[in-house]
Amino acid sequence: MNNNFKNEDKKTNKNNLNAEKYAYLKAEAEAPYKGFRKFIYFGIGASGAIGAFIFSIQLIAGKNVANNIPNLLIQITVVALMIFLFRWEERANNKK
Numbered sequence: 001m002n003n004n005f006k007n008e009d010k011k012t013n014k015n016n017l018n019a020e021k022y023a024y025l026k027a028e029a030e031a032p033y034k035g036f037r038k039f040i041y042f043g044i045g046a047s048g049a050i051g052a053f054i055f056s057i058q059l060i061a062g063k064n065v066a067n068n069i070p071n072l073l074i075q076i077t078v079v080a081l082m083i084f085l086f087r088w089e090e091r092a093n094n095k096k
Helices: 002-015 019-030 034-061 065-095
Strands: none
Touching: 034 065
C-alpha cells in the first residue's frame, strides 16, 4: 500500500514542472540549439575577422596582392554573413 502512494507521488512530481523550467523546455523545443548556433556564428565570425585582418595587413605590405584581394573579400563576406545570421537569430528571439 505504501508503494502505491510513492508511485503516485512520482507521477505528479514528474508532470508538475515549475514555470521557469517549463518555459525553458518550451523555448528549446521551438528553437533547438539556439545557444549553440549563436556560439558557432560568433566563432566563425571571429575567425573571419582574424583572417580579414591578416589579409589586409598583407595587402598593406604589398605581399601577393593578386591572391590576397579575393581572400580578403571572402573573409569580409564570412564576417558579414555571420553578423547577419546572429542578428536574425536575435530578431526571431525578440519577436517571441
